[in-house]
Amino acid sequence: PETRFGTIYQALRNPHLDELINRDRRKGVETFDRKKGFQAAIALLRRPGSTAVLVDQSAGHGGIWMPFFNRLCSTSSLAATLAIRTNSAVVPAAIFTSGFARWRIVYYEEIPYDRSNPEQLTSDINAVLERQIRQSPPDWFWVHNRWKTPWPHLLTARQKRGIYLPPGTDPAKLHPFRFVIRSPNWLGDAVMSLRAARAFKLGRPDARLAILTPAKLAAFWNSVTEVDEIISFAPGESVFSIASKLRGRFEAAILFPNSFRSAAEAWLARIPRRVGFRGHFRSMLLTQIIDEPKKKAAARPKHHAERYWHIARSCGAAEPPPAGNGQSRQTDLVVGVCPGAEYGSAKRWPVERFRKTMELVSKEIACSWVILGMENDRSLAAEILQGFNGNVEDLTGKTSLEELIARLRSMRVLLTNDTGTMHLADCLGIPLVAVFGSTEPRLTGPRSPTSTVLRRQVECSPCFLRECPLDFRCMHAVAPEEAAQAILALMGPR
16 A cells, blocks of 8 residues: 655744755655644554654754753754654654765664663664764764753753663763852852852762852852862962863853852853853853842841842752761760851850850850851950850861861850851751841841841841941840750750
8 A cells, every 4th residue: 555654844944945845846745744743643653654753853942851862962853752642653763964965765674672672762762863863974964963051941950851871881971961069158158159169069960069269269169069069269269260161171161159249250160051140240151040039028037048040940950858967976065156257246246145055055055166257256256255165166267178077067056146156067967046237137138947046126126237336236135045045945854
């Protein structure tokens, strides 16, 4: 019996040009516009008949992500779907150049398949296409960029059809998709961005994640297992010097800071995809602008960590699994105290209240104390130590960031202001008591269920000022007795 032939095509935007091309297509062949569905093509296959499907194009968000020449790309599942639905044979074919204005059509052996595994059939079709391209590379249309990155999702975790790696595929040996994330400049902000940073690494199996960070934060990012490389820069290092460290190495730059400088670093490095919020007149330097999260009048303020997460979510990230904090619980009762706050004195609970809290706790339980802080916090530590007779170690200005992380992990509880150390301890899972005054805990507070926030709402708070212009009433409203009870509660049964 006569066999009918058909082909599936994608219509051109220009209807006149599309009709002109289809006049040649329709000579003895039925054509099916993919935008109008596939029922006609399915009916032809069941008559029986044959239908041609072009399989060497990027399928965008509608495809399955799988290796092609060992590099992840979006692959159309249409051929496999049609074959399985109609129980049809899958016969690969290719057109090769034989000479000037002469071509030959080559048919290959039928591809066997398991109807319960359409992803493997799609992968097998890809493998045959690789053989065809290797047989005659000039006959493939290279300029269409089969490996293009979809828009706006850089990540594959939430793609419609997901990812399929054939048995035996080692994700570590895939051609890498290289991200660089520009870290925030402050420790607290860096900690709050951690969840979003991890999502970029876990968002696709071929991801290689580098962090561009101020040198003072390198130790923090080095402790994050998902980070593959740390690129640090010194204080005052020029934007051109930083760009030279990035140039030619990355497919995408994710900019967590909302500064013009961070965008200029990526732009000067000529990174193809530059993602971030539009603020500070930098829109022209970005290739993918993330709109700010919409604010509803009655909605509670969003935590700053959610702002970073909004960037990751807009790039296709899925929620990463919880990170192990690696905390080592000690039998010794060690309580940390962090009386400083680099932002300004408006965030610092009075030092005499820290000392009074330490005295109250020491009356109830035998514990040792460790005062943490930077070099300029030494005077605060000296004031706390005046008249305090307990077992205390002053580490202000004496610890690197690596040492700070190690010491925090040995602590039972941390008493702290709203500081970067607070965020770091919260990230590590250290129970803490945080005193808030001029800032808003709903925006920058700790998020662990083992954290306690002490705050008294007064008429002028939160003011977000560095120095209090009035009488510091927000901080004076928090009593040492309240802090002592919170610490004892977090220590558990005694």
